[in-house]
Every structure is written in structure tokens, then in C-alpha cells.
Amino acid sequence: MMCRLALQLVIAGVLLTSVGVKPVCAQTPATPVDVPTPASGWPQPVEDNRVLTYVIFDQLEGRTNGPNTSFRWDGEGWIGADFNKLWIKSEGRVMNGVTSDGDHEILYDRPIPHLRYFDWQAGARVDIDSGPTRAWGAIGVQGLAPYFFNFAPTLYVRDGGRVAGRISGSYDLYLTQRLILQPQVELNFYSQADRGRGIGTGLSDLDSGVRLGYQISRKFAPYIGFTYSSSFGQTATFARGAGESVHVSSLVFGVWIWR
Amino acid sequence: MHEDNKAKGRSMLPVTRRRFVQGLAAGGAAAALDWRAGWVFAETGQQQTLAMLTGKDFELTIDSLPVNFTGRRSVATAVNGSVPGPILRWREGDTVTIAVTNRLPTPTSIHWHGMRIPAEMDGVPGLSYAGIAPGKTFVYRFPVLQNGTYWYHSHSGFQEQLGLWGALVIDPRDKDPIEYDRDYVVLLCDWTDTKPETLYSNLKKQSDYYNFHRRTAGTFMEDVKSKGVRSTVQNRLKLGRMNMSPTDIADVTSATYTYLMNGNPPDANWTALFKPGERVRLRFINASAMTLFDVRIPGLPMTVVQADGNCVQPVTVDEMRLGVAETYDVIVQPQEDQAYTIFAQPESRGSYARGTLAPRMGMATAIPPMDPFPLRTMADMGMGGMAQMKGMKMSGMSSDQMPGMKDMQMNGASQNSMPEMKDMDMSGMRDGALDPLAGKTPFPQPWLRTTRLMAPPSQMMSPAQTREGQVPLRLGPEVASVPMNTSPRLDDPGDGLNGNGRRVLKYADLRALYKGVDGRPPTREIILHLTGNMVRFIWGFDAYKFSQAEPIHLKLGERVRFVLINDTMMEHPIHLHGLWSELENGSGEFSPYKHTLLVKPAERVSYLISADTPGRWAFHCHLLYHMAAGMFRTVVVS
Numbered sequence: 063m064m065c066r067l068a069l070q071l072v073i074a075g076v077l078l079t080s081v082g083v084k085p086v087c088a089q090t091p092a093t094p095v096d097v098p099t100p101a102s103g104w105p106q107p108v109e110d111n112r113v114l115t116y117v118i119f120d121q122l123e124g125r126t127n128g129p130n131t132s133f134r135w136d137g138e139g140w141i142g143a144d145f146n147k148l149w150i151k152s153e154g155r156v157m158n159g160v161t162s163d164g165d166h167e168i169l170y171d172r173p174i175p176h177l178r179y180f181d182w183q184a185g186a187r188v189d190i191d192s193g194p195t196r197a198w199g200a201i202g203v204q205g206l207a208p209y210f211f212n213f214a215p216t217l218y219v220r221d222g223g224r225v226a227g228r229i230s231g232s233y234d235l236y237l238t239q240r241l242i243l244q245p246q247v248e249l250n251f252y253s254q255a256d257r258g259r260g261i262g263t264g265l266s267d268l269d270s271g272v273r274l275g276y277q278i279s280r281k282f283a284p285y286i287g288f289t290y291s292s293s294f295g296q297t298a299t300f301a302r303g304a305g306e307s308v309h310v311s312s313l314v315f316g317v318w319i320w321r
Numbered sequence: 322m323h324e325d326n327k328a329k330g331r332s333m334l335p336v337t338r339r340r341f342v343q344g345l346a347a348g349g350a351a352a353a354l355d356w357r358a359g360w361v362f363a364e365t366g367q368q369q370t371l372a373m374l375t376g377k378d379f380e381l382t383i384d385s386l387p388v389n390f391t392g393r394r395s396v397a398t399a400v401n402g403s404v405p406g407p408i409l410r411w412r413e414g415d416t417v418t419i420a421v422t423n424r425l426p427t428p429t430s431i432h433w434h435g436m437r438i439p440a441e442m443d444g445v446p447g448l449s450y451a452g453i454a455p456g457k458t459f460v461y462r463f464p465v466l467q468n469g470t471y472w473y474h475s476h477s478g479f480q481e482q483l484g485l486w487g488a489l490v491i492d493p494r495d496k497d498p499i500e501y502d503r504d505y506v507v508l509l510c511d512w513t514d515t516k517p518e519t520l521y522s523n524l525k526k527q528s529d530y531y532n533f534h535r536r537t538a539g540t541f542m543e544d545v546k547s548k549g550v551r552s553t554v555q556n557r558l559k560l561g562r563m564n565m566s567p568t569d570i571a572d573v574t575s576a577t578y579t580y581l582m583n584g585n586p587p588d589a590n591w592t593a594l595f596k597p598g599e600r601v602r603l604r605f606i607n608a609s610a611m612t613l614f615d616v617r618i619p620g621l622p623m624t625v626v627q628a629d630g631n632c633v634q635p636v637t638v639d640e641m642r643l644g645v646a647e648t649y650d651v652i653v654q655p656q657e658d659q660a661y662t663i664f665a666q667p668e669s670r671g672s673y674a675r676g677t678l679a680p681r682m683g684m685a686t687a688i689p690p691m692d693p694f695p696l697r698t699m700a701d702m703g704m705g706g707m708a709q710m711k712g713m714k715m716s717g718m719s720s721d722q723m724p725g726m727k728d729m730q731m732n733g734a735s736q737n738s739m740p741e742m743k744d745m746d747m748s749g750m751r752d753g754a755l756d757p758l759a760g761k762t763p764f765p766q767p768w769l770r771t772t773r774l775m776a777p778p779s780q781m782m783s784p785a786q787t788r789e790g791q792v793p794l795r796l797g798p799e800v801a802s803v804p805m806n807t808s809p810r811l812d813d814p815g816d817g818l819n820g821n822g823r824r825v826l827k828y829a830d831l832r833a834l835y836k837g838v839d840g841r842p843p844t845r846e847i848i849l850h851l852t853g854n855m856v857r858f859i860w861g862f863d864a865y866k867f868s869q870a871e872p873i874h875l876k877l878g879e880r881v882r883f884v885l886i887n888d889t890m891m892e893h894p895i896h897l898h899g900l901w902s903e904l905e906n907g908s909g910e911f912s913p914y915k916h917t918l919l920v921k922p923a924e925r926v927s928y929l930i931s932a933d934t935p936g937r938w939a940f941h942c943h944l945l946y947h948m949a950a951g952m953f954r955t956v957v958v959s
Contacts, residue, residue, distance in 0.1 A: 097440075106867075110867050179856055
């Protein structure tokens, strides 16, 4: 079911954004007469569709608020070229040996025509952690909004017409050439409650933070920061019932890393 | 001081009346050539001089070579065991044979930059031939029909970043109109110990990876102090809305590059000798992968006498910018018994290449401070002279461009020497009759005795316009900006060179020494936009990368005007293989012949092409990583 839904989303996306029409030179003369065509074994003069791989952790950090400490990761990566990429995203939290918020996505990605800095993405999300497992179809956009904001809203759908949404955003404020202050926020919404995962209807939770990192190199920047997480409405009620905090402020220590 | 020990069985040129002087004693050069021993010159601090090979038959071997330019060991790709490769000195009129053997584990190639030779000798894998496979030898053989300063380099993968380049010096068959007592090649390049594949990948993932001049909270406060809060905030918002940064000066900077002069880092202080009063010819070649160099010799005016291998009417300047792949020959005449610094700072500043002109070895003088890091201006974004900024135009642009094009057409027509009809005599061409339709050999290089080819009046019509690709351009993943207005900026020396108190060479200053050989007006105009998306690091022409685009077709013998419109915020040195690009800079029949044209941001330039040599020719941005990202087209002349 989820596979089919994910596949449908990808196909719909491809159909909506496929361009791929080669330009035709208006006054192209008939086929060249006296210039031999390149032999079949010849390489291309330039390879402008090199396949690259990318992995980044926006959060790889320990969080503490005194009595409780937890480990949190939020990473993503892709493999592909300019116009076709396969993305993998993963985030989650480990506290006292219990993993929560485990969210793992595999998405097909293409640039959106006529938008300069945004890609659409479609695929599947699975929630795998210490709680019950859920599978979703996913479709979203990700990119650089005006004024250099990183912005990624995603819509998730699963059986029974359940819908979920996530908006994440961040901004890199360069204090110096290497010292960066990064505010970040992530919001989750659910159309229907999922008691098994402690999720209520509506705006369920928020995870936000401000991190101050120093780029020892472009690809390696240790940071310290402050995070604030909160659950709302029904979700908060579930949390209280489970003896969990509803508002958590933490100090964090971590590292931004990519390759 | 010819270095000839690596090339076997070649006939030596008679020693010319002007010796080709190298910077150091032959011992130093021999040491540099002892490549099997491994060359670790930066560790010993020994200065490197370029070997020079002369004659008609050459053997070049391409192999990897351990080097140390930065204090760290690294591996370069060398020609005959040296980086840069040896200077090849040819003589116009000779037919040269160059056997190139590949000892690398990967394919390689050598392209003769600026040479007008048959397409199958041009050395572009995929267009001219398959490339040179590991262990194989390819024999280039072609007649040398031109003279001047050129260079050669690999056209395979990223080998251009790894040291596979060298100078070509071609002596004229006749008397050289340029008089000089000493002659030096000054080859500038950018070296990195980082693998070029990594560099490219870094740029693709974070295009400002090497920019350490980004706007910060600190620069914001400085701007507030100097310009006021309102103006600073407005400026930030205006650019921020388009996700553009005025600090995009160079994609790759001194954060990873060490700049070399004839293969010498600044501390090695490459030195060229002179006697006071002598005329010294310096052949500047920008063999960089990504770096525009601003060159000057404090205290010594430079008289530019040649551009891209073609003689120009002498123009004296204090400084000049060399786009990647451009060459300029200058004459300097130091009168004092003192040292002069040859100073080449990249447009992005940060570090420099440096050498010394001195009456004796071991001398040095003060190195000037670097100029401030430049910022892109509103003119670079196509907003110049507009009172109100409405931002980049968000949709089609045809209405903006067409009036400009009409102007250009008028200028072009008037430049094309209507009164010169008396020159219609087609005989007396230096290399035989000039029949464009036969298209047999390339037209000769402009020279004293070349005659200008003119079209009969019936053919003096205004050209038809062809736009390649999709029009109008729309913003998208491949096109991050379309300037509201573009204009020729030939009178603008370029970002970072305005108002520095020095006389800086401008394209408007270039006026050929000899009349162009083809006086026919163009019958066609091809308009190409230089487009890109800095954030995605996608570059191309008319929004298309090479792999998305069809070749541009030219008819053999055709006279065509190319119009380049730079829609990006960066300079692009655009190089057309095999054919001359005659820059329309107002010099009329004395338009300078070039092989590489540096197009400024939001600039619109035009040049004329005689499609006199059939073949598949490469046409590309000579910034290596822009080319690799797709800024490349095939031009088919048939």
C-alpha cells in the first residue's frame, strides 16, 4: 500500500516536472556534410552529469537539561546528478536506551521548473524506533527560500486517509567567516491521533534551537546551543500521561559535519 | 640557453638574433628536468626555470610527478617531467610533429590553445579524437600558419588543474614587428593540493565553499557605519531576496590555491634578468583553471604589443587583467639598475603570484600590498544606472534585449568598412588566394601583406538573427538571474580595477596592428546567453548544459557575428577553438583577433567569426569547473 502510494507520488512528480526537451537551433542547416561524426567509442568532451554523493548531519548532538540527557541526530544525504537525485533522510532521539521520533525517508528528487532554488521530493517515510512502526507516502519541497532561508515542508499520507505534515527551516547567520549562529525550527502536524506513538490531532510538537558553531573546516564545525522542544494539545496530554515532560529546554553540544 | 636534452633527433633552429633567455642558469633547468629523481623544489627553495624545446619534431611524455609547491607533497600531471611543461618554440611556416605518449593510468590529451589547425589535431577528446589512451602515443602533425604566444593544455577531465600545461612561442616567418632584447614567458597558474574532483564536488554541494569574504554580522556593522542603517539594510534585503551575494568574485580562491609564476610559488621568486635600458618582452599566459589575474610591475609601465598571439597597436598601461587562457605580450624597458616585482594578484585577492625582474640574480624588492577584495556592483547585476531597483526581471526578457541588439547591428554594420570596397582585390593574399567558399585552408593571420577580403555590395546585407535554444529565457534551476539590462562594458577594466589610480588595460584599448583579413559583413547573428545558477553550480549557454544541447552549426566560409550576453554575476572567459574571435570593440577593420574573450557580468559583447576551417570545435567557458558543469557547446563548421 505504502509502496504503491509512494510510487504514485514519484510518478506524478516526474510527469509534472519533466522537461527534457532539447533545444532546437532555429536555423540548423541540414546534416553536416563533410565533418565526420565522432566515433562511438569516443568519450564526451565534458561530463556535466557526474554522479555525486552527499551526507550532512545538521544535528549530531547530546542534549541535557540537568536530570535528563539524550542523543539526537538529524541527517540527510543524496546520490545523483543535477536533475535526478535519490535522497535519504533520518532523524531520531535516544534517551535511556529508548529511541523515539525515529523518522527515515527515502525520496526521489528533481528541481522544480521555473524555480531557481527548490526541488520537489517524493517517496516513502517509515517511523522506526522503540515505538510501533508506521509507513507513509511522502511528498514535499526543499530548498533555499529568499533571504537565504533553508525551508522544507513535507506532506505525508498513509492508509485510512491519515495525513501528516512537517515544516522545517533554518538560517545560517555568519557572525564571522567561520563562526555561525543557526536558528532552526521543526513543526509536526497530524490529521488523526495515533495513540500508539503518543501523537494527537493537530499541531503535535515543535523542536527548535539556536546553535553557535565554529567551522574548523567547511565540513566540520563543532557547536554548542540551546534547544526548546514542546508538545501541544492532545499530544501533550499523551505525554503527560506517560510521565514525560511537555516543555523541554536543553543545552546541546554537537558537531555539524558533511562530506 | 635552449634546453634540448629530452627531445631526441630534432633539428635545432639557428639561434635567433635575440636569445630566448631563461631565468636561471642551465644547471637549475637541468635539475628541474631530472624528473625521475622526483622534484621537490619548494622544499629546497630552488627556483625553477622552464625548459624549452625547439625545432620541428617533438616528443612529449605525460606522466604523474611528485611535487611540493605548498610545503605539502602532492602529485601533479607533468609534461616531460616538469610543471609547467616545456616551452615549445616553433617557427611559422614549419610543419611540426609532436608525438605525445601517455604514461598515466587514465586517458589524456593535449589541446593547442589558439592554434588554427585541422580539427582532428585540436586535441579535444570526443570532438577531435578519442584522446590518448594509457600507454599509447598520439602523433600530432600540422602546419604552423601563425605566430605569437599561445599555450597548450590537457582537455581531459580535470588535468588542467593538475599541471598539464605549457607555453607555445611561435616566431614569425618574417621580421618580428615587435623589437626586444630579451624574451621571457611568464606563465601564471593556480595550484591546489586538493584533488580537482573533490574541489568540483565541494562547489556542487556548497558553491561558496572557498569564499571567505562572505557578508557577516561584522561587515554589516562596517557598512552601517560607512553607509548608514537604511542603505545597508536595503542593500541586504535587495540581494537577499534573490539569494545573491556581492562577494561571489571567484568560485575557487586562495583558500585552497597557491599561485605560481612559471611553476614557482611566491617565495621562490622567479627571476628574469635584464640590463638597464634593454627592451624586455614578457609573454604573459594565464594557464589557470579558475583564476583571473591582475598583473602589474610597480614602477614599470608595460606596453601591450600582442593579445592572444596577435599583434596590437602598442598601448602602455600600469596593470592588466588576464582572463583564464588569455595571453598578453608586453614590452618593458627598465632603465634603473634595480629590481622590479612582477605582481599578479587574483581578482579574489587573498594571495598572489610573484616574480622579479632584476639586473642580477638574487635581488628582490618590495611586494606591493594587495588591493581590497572587490564586491559585485549593481552594474554587475544588470541594474546599473537605475534609480529604482526592481530586482532581476522575473520572466521573459525579449523586450529588453531586442532594442539593444538593434543598436549593435547598426554599429556592426557601420564598422564593417563600407568605404573599403577598393580592397576587393582578392589576389595577393599572403598564403594564396582567399576563397571563402572553397574553405580550403584557414584564412591567414593578419599581417603586413595580407589583403582584406571584401564582399560585393550585393552581399552587404544586414544579418539574420539566430537565437540558440529557448527564448525567452526563464528563471529556473539552470538560470538564477536574467539582468534587466545588459551593455557592452569594453571601457570598464573590471571589478576591483576601477578607480585604483592606475592605467588599466581595457578591451576598448585593443586595436589590431594589422587589418583583419575578412572584411565581409556577417550574414548571421547568433545570440547566446551565458547562464548559470551559482547556488546549484550549474552553468551553460541559453540555460542548457552541454548534455542538454545540440551543436551550433556554421556553414563553411560563413561570416557570423556571435553576441554573448552574460546573465550571470561572474566573469566568463569564453574560448572558441579553431577559429578567431574578432572582438567588435569599435576598432572597425582593426578589430583585435582573440581566441578567448573575458565577458564581464551583465555584459553584452559581440565578435565576428570567419568559419573558414571545417570540423567540430569546442566552444566553452575556460573556467575549468564551469566547463565541467556544462558551460560547453560544440560548434560544427561544415
